[in-house]
Amino acid sequence: MSTVKKDSDIVIISGGTATNSLVSMFQCVSSSLSFCMPISDNGGSTSEILRVLGGPAIGDIRSRITRLIPDEGFKRLLSHRLSEDPKEAKNEWTSIVEGDHQIWNGLDIQCKEMIRSFLIHVHMELLKKSRNPNTNFRFELASIGNLLLTGVRLFVGSLDSAIELLLRITRIDPNIQILPCLNTNYTYHISALLQNGDIITGQSQISHPSESITEADINDSTDYFQEADISISENPTIFPHHYNQLYSTHEDIPYQHPDLLISQLRFSKDVNSPLQSPINRIFYINQYGEEIHPRASSRTIKSLDNAEVIVYSIGSLMTSIIPILILKGMGYSIKNNSRAKKILLLNGNHDRETSGLTAYEFIQTIFNAALYSYGENLISTINYNDIITHLFYLETSEIKIDLEKIETLGIKCIKIPNDHNDAILDDIFLYDIIALQNNLQQII
Template structure:
C-alpha cells in the first residue's frame, strides 16, 4: 500500500541578506524553522575594518571578516569553532610568536582538534604564511599580526589555494562539518577588493565601510601612518554631486608608490590608506549628516556598478522567503541590494514573502531614520541596482511585504503610513527582558519564532 505524500510540506528556502554580529544572534531562530529550511546567508564583502583591514592591505582580495564570523556561528564542532574564533595577542611581539606556534602545530588551540583535521587546517595556514613572507620584503606590506583572526587567515589561505572565494567558502563549510542546509554566499564572487562610499545629504563623501560605521583610531608606528599623515599636505578635490574621484595634485604619494622599494604597493584612494585595524563598535556618534545613498567605488574613488554573484541571484530567485535582517542597514544590507541584478530578481520573485526585521535601536548610520525611512532605503537601493539609465517601474510591495518590529522600538514605526500607504503588513514582537539592563531592545525569541512561522505559512 503506497503512502500519499501529496500533503507533505515543501521545505522553505530562505535567503537572509545580512552582515555580521546582529544576525549571528538569530542563528537559533533559523535553525528552529520547520520543516527543515534551506537557509542561504547572502553577505557583503566590503568590510575593511579590524583584522580584515590588514589582510586587504597586504594580500588584497575581498573582505572575509563577516563571512568567517557567520561560518563560525554555524559550526557545532568545538575544535573547529575554537580555531576560527581565535585572535592573536594585542601585543605585536606576542602575536608574532603565537602565529609561529600555530603554524608549527604546537599552539594549545590545536588541542581539541583531531590530528587529520588539524593537518588539513594547518596546510592552509602554512600557505597564507608563505604569502605573507613574500610580502615582508617590502616595509609597506609587512603584515601586523596583533589581533589577527585565525579564521580570517584560514579563509584567506583557502581562497589563495583554490583561486576563488566561493569554492573556498564551500571548502571551509564542508571541512568544518556545517549542516548542508546552510549556505554562506558572498554577494560578489571575486578575488579583488571592493569598497563602498556613502554620499551624505550635506554633500560630504565618506569612503570605506569601517569609516562609515566604525571609524578607527590612528595607530602609531603603523606602516602606512607616515604616508597617510602626509596626505594632509596634498591638495585634493572631489565633487559630491557626481561622485567623481579625488584628484591627487601632490607628489609625495605618487613618489612613494613609484619608488623602487614600493613597486608592489597598488594605488589606493587616500581615504582608504588610514589603518582600520583598531576600532570600537561601542562608538556610536552620529554622522555629520544623514546618508543619501551607498555606492561601490574603484581604487580611484570612481563609482562602479558590479554584478551580483550568480549564486546570490539563484538563491534570491528560488527562495520563498527573502529576509532583510537586523544589523547595519547601510553597510550590511544596502551593499547587497545595489548590485546589478538583485532588484530585478527580488521583483521577479512574486511567490516570496519579503520581510524586514527592524532594528530595536538606532545606530550611527541610521540616526533619525524611522521605519518608513528603512523601507524607502531598501526600495531605493533595489531601484539603483537596475542602473542609472533605467527607470524601473517597481511597486514597493514587490520589494517588501512584511515589517517585523519590536514593542517600544527606539525606531519610530508609523503604522498608518506603512500599512495603508506603503501596503506593508506590520507585526509587533514582544521585547526580551534580558536587554533591559543594557538598554538594548532585543526580540523575545519565542514570540519572534511563533510569529515568523505564522507569516511564512500564510
Template sequence: MNLVVLSGGTAANALLPAFEQLSNELSFMLPISDNGGSTSEILRVVGGPAIGDIRSRIVRLIKDDKLSSLLGYRLPNEKSRAKQEWNEIVDGTHCMWDGFASEVKEICRSFLIHTQAELLKKHKSSAPFQFEKASIGNLFLTGVRLFLGSLDASIELTLRVCRCDERISIIPCINTNHTHHISALLQNGDVITGQSQISHPSKQRVKNVRCSQNSKPSLHAANMSTESLVGPDASVHLKEQDNFESSPEDEGYQGYGDDEEEDDEEEYAYPGYIHPELKLSQLHFDKLDINEDQLLPAPIKRVFYINPYGEEVLPQGNNRAVNKLRSSDMIIYSVGSLMTSLLPIIILGNIAETIVENEQARKVLLVNNKYDRETFAMNGVHFVQLIVESMNRAVHNYKRKKKSQKSESAGANTIVWNKFVTDVVYLKKGEIPVDTNTLNILGIRTYAIDSDCFEVETLAKVLNSLKA
C-alpha cells in the same frame, strides 16, 4: 521553505536558530566590503575580498567546539605576543591544537601555512603584517581562497571541513578574488569612503567626521521626508534624479583633494593607485556609542561601490545568490547595519532585480532594536524608503546596462513599495519608531513584537505566520 537571509555582521548570528527552525533550505547572503579591524591588514598586504562577516557566520554554524574555538580565535593585542602565538599555531605547538584529531589539524595547518607563505612573500614589498587582534578564521579562509582561487569554493570547503549542516549555504554577494569598497554620499554632499570609515572609523578619523556645530543630524531633506509619501494605488512618485544615476547635486562625490599625506615607500596589495582614505589603517577601532561628537555630519543619502580612485562602479552580484533568490519562499532583510551590511547586497543590480521579480516570496524587514552611527534619527518608514529607493535605482541602472530599458523612462517614476518589502517586523520597546499606518497604506504589513530584542521562539512564530 527555502529561506534567504540578507545581512552581514554579528547581529544576525543570534537569530540563526529561528531561521533554522523555519527552513528546509537556508541561505545566508553576506557583503564582502568590510575593511575594518584585522581584515584591513589582510586587504593591505594580501588583497582580496573582505571575509570577516563570512568567517563570523561560519563560526556560528560550526558544531565542533574545537574547530569553532580555532576559527573564532583572535590573537592578542600586544604585538610581540601576537606574532609569537601565530608562529605557534602555524607550527602546530599552540595549545589551541590540544585535542584535535590529527587529520583535521593537518588540514587546517596546511592552509594557515599557505597564508604564512604568502605573507612572507609580501613582506618584500610592503610593511610587515600586523598580527595583533588578527582572526585565525580570517587567515584560514584567506589561505583556502588563495589555494583554490575562488571565494565561493573556499567557503564551501571550509563548511565541509567544519562539518556544517549541508542544508545551509553561505554566499558572498559578489564572488570575487578582488577587493570591493563602498562609499556613502551624505545629504550635505560629503562623501565618506570605506565601510569601516562609515560605520566604525578608527580613532584617528573620528575627530574629522564630527557633526557641524556639534548638533544632531536632521532629516529634513526631501528624500528622507515621510510626508506626502503615499500616492495613488499605494505607490510613491519620485523624480528620477532622486533614485537613479547621479544628478548634478550628487557630483560632489567625484572630486577629491590631496589633503592626506601619501606614503610612497609602502606598496599595497591593490594594483596602481589607491584612494588616500583607503590607506588609513582601520585595525584599531571601537564600536562607538552614539554621542554628538561621533555622529555623521549629515544623514546618508545613498551607498555605492567604488574603484580605487573613488569613482562609482556597478559590480554584478553572485550568480549563485541570484539562483537562491529566484527559488526562495521568503527573503529576510535581517538585523544589522542597514547602510554597511544590508545595502551593499541589495544595490547590486541583478540581485535587486531578482528580488523584485520573485512575486511569490515574502520580503521581510526586521527593524533593528537600536540606533547606530549610520541610522541615527531615522524611523522605520525611512528604513523601508531607503531600501526601496536603493533597490529601485539598482534595477534601473542594471536594465540600462543591459540596454533592455528604453530612454523614454526618464521623468517621474512610480515605485510600488511592496514589490521590494512586503512585511515589517519591529520591536515595540525598541528605539526605532515605526509608523505602521503609512506602511499599511503602502501595502506593507506590519508586525509588532512586545520586547526590546528579538527572541528566537517569538521571531520564528511571527515569520512562520507570514508565510502561512
C-alpha cells in the same frame, strides 16, 4: 506512501554581528537557509589582510561560518584572535603554524594537518610580502579564521569554492549556504554620500571609525607616500584628506584611495556618534574613488529566484544590507519573485548610520537601493510591496513606527514583543526570540 514536506527556502540578507544572534532561531524555522553576505568590510584584522594580501573582505563571512559550526574545536579555532601585543602575537602565530599551540587540542590529527596546510600557505604569502617593509603584516589582534579562509581562497583561487570547502571541513549542515554577494578575488570598497555633500570612503570609516591612530598606523601610511615620492603633511593623522587627487606612479605600490590608507585595525564598535549629516546613498568605488556598478554573484541571484522567504535582517542598514541590494540584478530578482514573502526585521535602536530615521525611511532606503540596482534598465513600475511585503517591529523601540503610512504602501506590519531578559540593558531593544520565531513560522 507519505512524503516529507520540504522546508521553505529562506534567504537572509545580512551583515555579521547582529544577525549572528538570530542564527539558531533561523535554523529552527527552516533547515534550508542561504545567508547572503557583504564583502565590503575593511575594519579590524580584515583591514590588515586587505592591505597586505588584497582580495575580498571575509570578516562577516568568517563570523557567520563560526556561528554555524557544530563542533566546539573548530569553533574555537576559527574564533581565536592573537594577542594585542605585536611580539606576543607573532610568537603565537608561529606556534599555531608549527602545530604545537594548544588551540589544536581536541581536533582530529587529519583535520588539524589539513587546516594547518592552509595556514602555512597564507604564512608563505605573508613572508613574500614582507620583502617590502610597506607590506609587512601586523599580527596583533589577527583572526585565525580570517587567515584560514584567506589561505583557502588563495589556494583554490575562488571565494565561493573556499567557503564551500570550509563549510564541509567544519561539518556545517549541507542545506545551509553562505553566499558572498560578489564572487571575486578582488577588493571592493563602498562610499557614503551624505546629504551635506560630504563623502566618507570605507565601510569601517562610515560605521565604526578608529577612535585613535597608533604610531604603527601612521608609519604604514607614511611609508606608502614616501615610497611614492609624495611629501606628507606635518600632521600625519589627517594627511589622507589632503591627497584625494594624487596618483602613485611607483610600480611596486598600486594606487589606493588615500582615505583607505590609514589602518582600521583598532576600530571600536562603541563609536556610535551620529554622522555630521544623514546618508543620502551608498555606492561602490574603484581605487581612485570613482563610482562603479558591480553585478551580484550568480549564486546569490539564483538563491533569490528560488526563495520562498527573503529576510532583510537586523544590523547595519547602510553598510550591511544596502551594499548587497545595490548590486546589479538584485532589485530585478527580488521584484520578479512574486511568490516570496519579503520581510524586513527592523532594528530596535538607531546606530551611527541611521540616527533619526523612521521605520518608513528604513523602507524607503531599501526600496531606493533596489531601484538603483536596475541602473538605466528600469522599464516597469515597481511598488514598495514588490520589495518588502512584511515589516516586523518591536513593541518598544527607539525607532518611530509610522504604521498608517507604511500600511498604505501595501506592507503588512507585525508587532513583536521585546526580550525582557534582565541581563539586557534597558536602552537596548531586542526581539523576543520565541515570539519572532513563531511569527516567522506563521507567515511561512
